[in-house]
Amino acid sequence: MSESTPILRVRDLQKYFPINSRGFSRRHIGDVKAVDGISLEVMPGETLGLVGESGCGKSTAGRAMLRLLEPTGGEIEFAGHDVMRMKKRDLVPLRREMQMIFQDPYSSLNPRQTIGSIIGAPFDIQGVKPEGGVQKTVQELMERVGLNPEHFNRYPSEFSGGQRQRIGIARAIALKPKLIVCDEPVSALDVSIQAQVLNLLEDIQDEFGIAYVFVAHDLSVVRHISDRVAVMYLGKIMESAPRELLYTAPVHPYTHALLSAVPIADPDRERARERIILTGDLPSPSNPPAGCVFNTRCWKAQDRCFSEAPVLREISAGHKVACHFPETGGLNAAAMTAPATGSDFSEN
Numbered sequence: 001m002s003e004s005t006p007i008l009r010v011r012d013l014q015k016y017f018p019i020n021s022r023g024f025s026r027r028h029i030g031d032v033k034a035v036d037g038i039s040l041e042v043m044p045g046e047t048l049g050l051v052g053e054s055g056c057g058k059s060t061a062g063r064a065m066l067r068l069l070e071p072t073g074g075e076i077e078f079a080g081h082d083v084m085r086m087k088k089r090d091l092v093p094l095r096r097e098m099q100m101i102f103q104d105p106y107s108s109l110n111p112r113q114t115i116g117s118i119i120g121a122p123f124d125i126q127g128v129k130p131e132g133g134v135q136k137t138v139q140e141l142m143e144r145v146g147l148n149p150e151h152f153n154r155y156p157s158e159f160s161g162g163q164r165q166r167i168g169i170a171r172a173i174a175l176k177p178k179l180i181v182c183d184e185p186v187s188a189l190d191v192s193i194q195a196q197v198l199n200l201l202e203d204i205q206d207e208f209g210i211a212y213v214f215v216a217h218d219l220s221v222v223r224h225i226s227d228r229v230a231v232m233y234l235g236k237i238m239e240s241a242p243r244e245l246l247y248t249a250p251v252h253p254y255t256h257a258l259l260s261a262v263p264i265a266d267p268d269r270e271r272a273r274e275r276i277i278l279t280g281d282l283p284s285p286s287n288p289p290a291g292c293v294f295n296t297r298c299w300k301a302q303d304r305c306f307s308e309a310p311v312l313r314e315i316s317a318g319h320k321v322a323c324h325f326p327e328t329g330g331l332n333a334a335a336m337t338a339p340a341t342g343s344d345f346s347e348n
Contacts, residue, residue, distance in 0.1 A: 006041040006077075007178055007211050008065065013038050013074035015057075015064045019286060032286045034060040036235035036293075037074070039312065044178065045205065047212040049226030049243070051219060051258070057235040057285070059103070062181040062215045066098055067091060079178060096126055099172040103184040105164035109156040115142070115167055116152040122174040141170040145200060162193035166200070173204055181213045186221060198225055219262050223247055228318070231255050234293040235285055237312055241319040251315065251326035253298050292324070300325045 016031035034057040042048045050058045063069040065076060067083060076083040078098055086094070102108035109118055119138045123130060130137040139149035145166040156164055165185060172180050182201070186194040202225060205212060216222050222229055223243060230240035231254065239252040250256050260276040280297040283289050289296055295305040304324050312322040 004043075007044045007079055008040075008042040008213070009075070009077040010041070010065060011039050011075040011077075013061065013064060013076065014072040015060050015069055016072040030286055033235050033288060034285055035064060035071075036285075036288070038230075038232070038235070038237045040230055040237065040240065042179065042211050042213060044211055045209045046227040047205070047214050047225055049222035049229040050213060050215045050232060051217060051222050051229060052232035053258075054217060055285070056232045058215045058217075058232050059183050061232070062183050062213055063100070065213065066100055066181055068100065093126070096122075096128075096175045097178045099175075099177040099180045101165075101168050101172050101180060101182045101185045104188055105161050105168055106156075106188075108168055109164055111156050114153050114155055115147075115159075118156070118167060119170045119174060122171065126175060128175065138170075138174075141174060144204075145170045145173075146196075162189050162197065165189060165197055169197075169200065169204070173208065173210070176208055177210060179211045179213070181215065183215045184217070185214075187216065187218065194221065201225065219247075219258060231258065234283060234288055236293055237320075237322065238294065239319075239321045239323075240312075245319055251319075251321050251328065252323050253300055253327055254294050256327055292322075300327075 013035055014033075014037055015035040016033050018028055019030040019032060021027045021029050036057075038061060040048065050061065052058050060069060064071045067076070071084065074084070078094070081094060083091070083094070116135060116138050119141055120134045122128070123134050123137070135152065139152055142149045142152070147163060147166055147170070151158075156167070159167065165188075168185075185201070186197050189197060198221065201212070204210065212225075214222065214225055226243050228240065228242050229246045231238045231246070231252065233254050239246065239250065239255045241250075246255065247259065250259060257276040257278050260274060278297045283293065283296055289306070291304075291306045291308055292298070292301070292310050295301040298305065302325065308324070310322040310324050312320050314320050315326070
């Protein structure tokens with residue numbers, strides 16, 4: 001596959017969860033539109049950050065891209081394969097190339113299995129016999145992610161949260177996939193451990209050329225690790241752009257509001273910048289508003305916003321926005337020149 005060809009293409013992806021009435025009849029009375037028609041592309045070896053507030057559908061979107069959740073509609077193309085049309089048994093060999101790192105390092109590992117069997121499971125499922133044997137390969141993977149290979153026969157309960165997440169990373173990279181969906185992989189960890197895990201993910205990406213879809217709500221983490229960023233709200237993508245362009249010159253009002261809430265370590269610059277407080281009601285994904293889904297909280301909303309849904313359109317090279325009246329001028333100088341947070345994600 002050419003480096004200029006996306007490893008993952010998603011078109012109009014939808015994931016609806018049915019709402020049924022109570023009682024004997026259990027009639028279908030509506031849907032929770034967790035993901036409502038998103039489109040994106042991921043290039044080989046790059047990291048696409050998928051951000052938004054809790055409940056916006058970003059984790060559901062990540063799982064639907066891999067068909068860990070069955071999509072309601074849309075198109076998914078991975079490495080030239082039409083994932084949506086494949087039968088589940090045909091997806092098994094494709095799982096070698098598309099993996100996932102889960103958010104909770106405590107519930108994503110089977111407490112009754114040893115670390116060796118957990119990390120070695122992909123070899124067993126795919127029928128792969130690595131040179132030197134499974135145990136040797138698993139111990140090499142453990143060492144690669146910063147774990148003691150001598151702990152091969154220990155159980156998850158004997159490890160800390162950060163160590164458990166390293167186990168999950170080792171399992172995900174065991175078969176050298178081309179794509180990994182990282183579902184908030186550091187949100188359950190302490191800040192100092194977050195830095196270590198993020199640096200590990202970057203090192204692994206450089207070594208194996210893996211593409212990441214990095215799902216997160218922490219904008220400082222996304223800024224550190226991502227090449228491009230897509231902002232989600234109520235199941236839709238509001239804006240997408242290369243990382244620095246989105247952080248210094250956002251055009252969607254929702255992106256402005258998100259970035260204005262990110263703390264700055266410098267008190268003088270923190271006081272100098274404008275803080276945007278969103279008012280209005282957060283709509284339910286089971287009953288989204290007509291027109292633009294952000295119109296109930298947007299200070300720029302006009303009549304058109306309540307009747308016509310904006311299309312995600314390109315306004316400059318690689319910069320797309322779904323807004324009828326996008327902002328101009330980027331962020332104020334304090335926000336543009338300041339780091340996203342006081343956390344230090346340099347090499348540890």
